[in-house]
Each structure stands twice: as structure tokens, then as C-alpha cells.
Amino acid sequence: MSSEKIVAFVEPSFYGVSFVRAAYEQGFKIIAIVSSDENPVKYGYEGIYHDLIIADIRDEDALFEAITNSEYHNKLDALIPATDYASHLTAKVAQRLGLKGVPYEAALKSRNKDLAREAYAAHDVPSAxxxxxxxxxxxxxxxxxxxxxxxxxxxxxxxxxxxxxxxxxxxxxxxxxxxxxxxxxxxxxxxxxxxxxxxYLDGQEFSVELFLQDGNPIFSTVTEKTTSPLPYFVEIVHTLPTSVYSERGEDIINTAVSALRAIGLINGPSHVEIKLTDDGPRIIEVNGRPGGDNISSDLLIQALGFDIFKATVSYYLDLPIDIHINHNRAASVAYLIADKDGTVSNIRGLEHIDNHENVIRSHFSVQLGDQISVPKSSDDRLGYVITVGSTPIEARESAVALIRNIELIYT
CATH class of the missing domain: 3.30.1490.20 (ATP-grasp fold, A domain)
Structure with missing residues (x-):
């Protein structure tokens, strides 16, 4: 171990697995606090942690007692939420343990959309x-x-x-x-x-990837989004940085920062979703953590060379935060979705993806015999391809073209 720092993560999953990997690669001792000892395999971080604590992550007192009754009581250097759902509970437990964290009230507001909307209204943040x-x-x-x-x-x-x-x-x-x-x-x-x-807010959708210090952004970039046709809102393409409305970037970022300040998220990473309407940027929602959906784990790193997970672990440990931008290119992720309900009998167009010069990585979960449906949530997506390009348009068009060339044959 290159450091004696002990970092605990509460229920790593989805985007949170990148947190574990970043901290593990920095040489810290990693403790995963989980609801089941099967979760490291289930969520894909087996082999990159050092110990487990089993706890009911849905209950603040149970989480606190699991830590204080463990061998790591008074030894943790950081306690970091690695799933959205436990972020407010983690904040409260960190507070009780005297560890650095997001203020509980801010975490609670970011987890509950009604409380967030009330805060936006109270602070004149353009919302819905x-x-x-x-x-x-x-x-x-x-x-x-x-x-x-x-x-x-x-x-x-x-x-x-x-x-x-x-x-x-x-x-x-x-x-x-x-x-x-x-x-x-x-x-x-x-x-x-x-x-x-x-x-209903009509307009182009974006997310803003931010890292704040005392309420001011020390890193910011705007991600362009494409969503599935109404009546659903499934995100099917992300491109970073945006290829559209780049002249409105400052306005979009300032609106995101005003929302974060309104709910009290003034330090650390955030992922803010916004629509650019005819009346200007309007807040959809705020998340007090790095963006998921391959945005932080892949697009930020491929386009800019910035590891926001590593920066966040450093923030929690009061270590210097590296915001250095190492690349100046663009990256995009496009998701495969079903255009109708049915059973898959054949899949065409996958064979050339990995050899494409713009492709960084791809993953497809759909298999022959699967029953698939028009997506109602992100869970219904069937796979993705991640591409890079010298411009946002090149990255996006490559990803979208590759996905469009995949043909799902139905029985």
C-alpha cells in the first residue's frame, strides 16, 4: 500500500464502481459497505477492494453501527456515497463520525426532487x-x-x-x-x-459536469444529450463537449451553479441536468456526484483526460485536487434501443464495431431469444458504443451511425 489512508464506500454500484477503481489505483485501502457480500461480483468491482462491511444501507443507524462495531471504527479517513440512493444517509453518518462530506440537508434535497424544486423557487433559480x-x-x-x-x-x-x-x-x-x-x-x-x-420543458437537453470549490466551479463542461421519442425520456446519446449551442455554454453552466448553491452543494462533484428553452436554461434536476451513464467514467476521460472520480476521492481526503486537462478532443456514447416490442431472433451489424477507428469501447447485453421492448427507462437499453473524435460532431456522428447500423431481427 502506498498510503495508509482507509477509504470506505457505501454500496458501490453503477457509476460508483468507478469511485472504487480510482481509489484502489491510488493505493488506498478500500472498504466496501454493502447490503450483501454478493454485490462486488454483481456490480463488477471484485478484486479492487480490501474488505467488506455488511450493513442495511437503507437505515442511517444501522449504517452507523456497522461502522462503529467494525475494526475500522475511528480509522476511516473518508466515507463516500457510491450510490445515489444512500447519498443522504451517507452524509448523515459521515457527519456523526466527524468525517468530511456533503451537508446532509444538501444531500437530502438532491435526492428528493420536490425539496430541490422548493429550493430553486426560494432562490429564483430558473426551473419548472x-x-x-x-x-x-x-x-x-x-x-x-x-x-x-x-x-x-x-x-x-x-x-x-x-x-x-x-x-x-x-x-x-x-x-x-x-x-x-x-x-x-x-x-x-x-x-x-x-x-x-x-x-413540460421543451428544448435541447444537456448535463453540466462540475467540480465546485466554495461555490465556484474549478472545472465545468457541458454534455449534449439526445433522448428517446416522447412519451418517454430515456437518454440514448451523450456527447462531451456539446456539439450544439456552444455559444450558450456559459449561461448553461451559470444556471447549473446557481441551482447547486440553492440546495447547498458548494463543494465537490456534481451532475446537473438542464433544458435550454426559448426562455433560457431551466433546471431539470441536480445530482451531487459525478455523472453516470459513461459520462464521467469514459467521456470525461476520453475527451479531456480528467478523472473526476480521482479528484473526488482527493477532495474527501483533503488532498490536492488535480484538474489538469490532458486532452482536447470529444467523445460520445450512443445506446442501442428497441424500436418495437418482440423477441430477438438475430442481430446484425455488431461485427465491425470494435475495428472502427473511432471506437474506444462497446458493450452489448442483448442476446438471441431475449424479449425486448421500446424503452421506458434506462434499464431497457440494450448496449452501447463509445467513440472519440477531433470534434464533438465527429464523435457523435460516429457513435450514432454505428448504433443505427445494428439491425435487430424480431420473431
Missing amino acids: KFKKVKTYEEAALAAEEIRYPIVLKPTNASSSQNVFFINSSTELKQAMAEIIGFKETYMNFKVREEYLIEE
Whole structure:
């Protein structure tokens, strides 16, 4: 070990696996706090951690007691959330242990979209009109006030799970029946029985990848997004940096920073989703962590050479933060999705992908015999290809063309 620093991660998964890898490669001792000893294999970080602590990550006291009853009590140098769902609980436990972390109230607001919207309104951050509702009757009144089309979404889920684009009271009634039945999300976290009716924001979608120090960005870049056709909001292409509206970049970044300040996320990494409407940038949501979906793990590194996970681990450990940009190119990820429901009998067009000069990496999970459907959430995507280019347009067009050349044959 090149350092005696002990870094604990709460339930590494999805984007959080990159946290574990970054810290492991820096030579720190890695402790994974997990709900099951099967999770390192399940989420793909077997072999890059040193010890496990088993805990109920959905319960603050259980998490705290698992740490204090372990051999690492009073020995941890950092406690880092490595899944969205436990980020507020991790913040509270870090506070109780006297470790550096995101302020609990800020983490709570970033995890709960209604609390975030309330904070934006209180600080005049351009956002969307919204109402919090529990029943169809409340939702119908809210929709009439905000005016169709509207968006219905859970207050504390992610990955576009049960997010509905709605044009009428009939559609709203059906969507409310579905969303009320959505009781549990990833890792058995409970879905709050309060929902948001929001104004539909029309415009180009972006995310802003940021690293803040005392409320000011020491790193920022804008990622262009393409989403699936309505009525769903599944992200199917990310390009970093953006190939469109680059002249609006400063305005988009400033809006993102104002949202982060409003909810109290003034230090460390963040991933802020924004739409550029006719009235200017408007906040969709804020996440107080590096962007997932291959944005931070691949696109930032391939386009700019910036490892935001390594920078974040350094932040938690009070070590110097390296924001040096090593590349000046672009990267894109495009996802394969089904254009109709059915069973896959053949897949054509995969054979030339890895030999393409722009391709960095690809991964496809779809197999012959799989039943697939038009995607309603990120979970329904079937694979991806990551490309680089000297310009954002080159990177994006390469990725999109390769995905479009894949043909799914249905029975």
C-alpha cells in the first residue's frame, strides 16, 4: 500500500464502481459497505477492494453501527456515497463520525426532487412550475393549473423510472394508477408516496459536469444529450463537449451553479441536468456526484483526460485536487434501443464495431431469444458504443451511425 489512508464506500454500484477503481489505483485501502457480500461480483468491482462491511444501507443507524462495531471504527479517513440512493444517509453518518462530506440537508434535497424544486423557487433559480401530489384528484387539479402537457414523476427515483409525459386527464389517470403501484426502486429503497406534476420543458437537453470549490466551479463542461421519442425520456446519446449551442455554454453552466448553491452543494462533484428553452436554461434536476451513464467514467476521460472520480476521492481526503486537462478532443456514447416490442431472433451489424477507428469501447447485453421492448427507462437499453473524435460532431456522428447500423431481427 502506498498510503495508509482507509477509504470506505457505501454500496458501490453503477457509476460508483468507478469511485472504487480510482481509489484502489491510488493505493488506498478500500472498504466496501454493502447490503450483501454478493454485490462486488454483481456490480463488477471484485478484486479492487480490501474488505467488506455488511450493513442495511437503507437505515442511517444501522449504517452507523456497522461502522462503529467494525475494526475500522475511528480509522476511516473518508466515507463516500457510491450510490445515489444512500447519498443522504451517507452524509448523515459521515457527519456523526466527524468525517468530511456533503451537508446532509444538501444531500437530502438532491435526492428528493420536490425539496430541490422548493429550493430553486426560494432562490429564483430558473426551473419548472411544479406541484407535489398524492392522489389522482390532486394531480388533476395541479395539471389544470400548470396546463398540459405536463410531466409526472416520482420524487426520489432515477434513470427515468416511471416518468410520464402526459397530454390529457385520461392519460394522467392511467399514469397515476401506474406510479402509485411503483413502491420500490433499486436496492430495495422505498419510493415515496408523493409525486411531482411538472411543467413540460421543451428544448435541447444537456448535463453540466462540475467540480465546485466554495461555490465556484474549478472545472465545468457541458454534455449534449439526445433522448428517446416522447412519451418517454430515456437518454440514448451523450456527447462531451456539446456539439450544439456552444455559444450558450456559459449561461448553461451559470444556471447549473446557481441551482447547486440553492440546495447547498458548494463543494465537490456534481451532475446537473438542464433544458435550454426559448426562455433560457431551466433546471431539470441536480445530482451531487459525478455523472453516470459513461459520462464521467469514459467521456470525461476520453475527451479531456480528467478523472473526476480521482479528484473526488482527493477532495474527501483533503488532498490536492488535480484538474489538469490532458486532452482536447470529444467523445460520445450512443445506446442501442428497441424500436418495437418482440423477441430477438438475430442481430446484425455488431461485427465491425470494435475495428472502427473511432471506437474506444462497446458493450452489448442483448442476446438471441431475449424479449425486448421500446424503452421506458434506462434499464431497457440494450448496449452501447463509445467513440472519440477531433470534434464533438465527429464523435457523435460516429457513435450514432454505428448504433443505427445494428439491425435487430424480431420473431
